């Protein structure tokens with residue numbers, strides 16, 4: 001099954017009254033386990049990458065691994081940037097392969113949160129990527145992630161939530177109704193009336209951060225009130241640590257046995273929570289209503305004009321440098337023909353995140369400047385085409 005459009009996935013979830021689990025991956029073993037767990041439950045799934053975890057792994061390599069797993073998955077998958085720090089983080093994550101982003105400005109005052117989120121929405125929507133915003137504040141209490149979310153809880157106001165969604169254009173809204181990042185201390189108390197009021201004033205799918213520590217009953221009551229995405233990580237981390245620790249108690253068991261134990265523990269918990277969230281058994285119907293997420297290749301075969309001479313390398317370097325940084329561009333490379341008698345001796349390959357990204361690229365001022373000033377005047381002999389990737 002392919003990667004699918006996350007907006008389609010979560011709209012379907014909200015319409016049908018279930019939630020998709022968004023599980024943070026911290027290595028390729030987690031990626032495999034998250035997808036295996038979802039496959040066991042026949043559930044759509046979101047593999048997330050939290051920017052606060054980037055110190056623990058090589059983000060470009062892990063997203064590439066996740067993309068490879070997702071393409072071979074037997075359930076619909078989306079790849080997500082969780083708690084991105086900036087617009088630049090979102091551009092980079094889309095370049096590397098995610099197809100949904102959250103940029104977290106929830107610690108800022110309302111107007112600044114709106115301005116920061118709007119800037120991300122403008123960029124991301126331009127290239128076909130949906131955006132999650134957060135209003136209110138979900139703090140950390142204890143556990144592996146808690147210190148990354150300092151401060152006091154601020155519950156989401158239903159009235160502000162409606163204003164925020166209108167002003168920013170976000171596709172999904174993370175709300176604060178009593179959950180915390182990391183582990184809970186004591187009994188979790190949720191403000192379900194507040195959540196129900198937000199769901200009435202806001203049409204977009206709602207998101208809960210801090211799913212760990214809630215009872216299954218509480219999780220179901222969140223889903224029943226409009227939550228369509230639940231971020232769930234700390235419990236996976238705790239189970240993985242316990243599984244690794246058990247397996248490694250005897251060194252002679254070997255490291256690979258610990259990997260297997262972690263993978264099984266994470267996959268089991270993912271499958272279990274897919275059942276609790278109501279996502280189990282929903283893979284086929286979700287796939288049927290989701291657009292598939294496919295890259296576009298913009299290919300130009302060309303010859304530099306004779307008068308270009310030695311400047312060709314400089315022209316190509318400028319193109320690679322400028323074009324590869326544009327939103328929605330996954331790579332901008334130029335290659336040389338391997339046969340001296342080929343009619344075209346050079347080729348640009350611009351790989352774009354989506355058909356929307358191709359349209360945005362064609363209108364981008366930086367691209368037009370390069371095309372009109374450098375490339376087209378010196379490469380009159382060229383053909384081009386745009387191709388959807390499998």
Ligand SMILES: [Zn+2]
Pocket residue numbers: 083181209210231
């Ligand atoms: Zn979070």
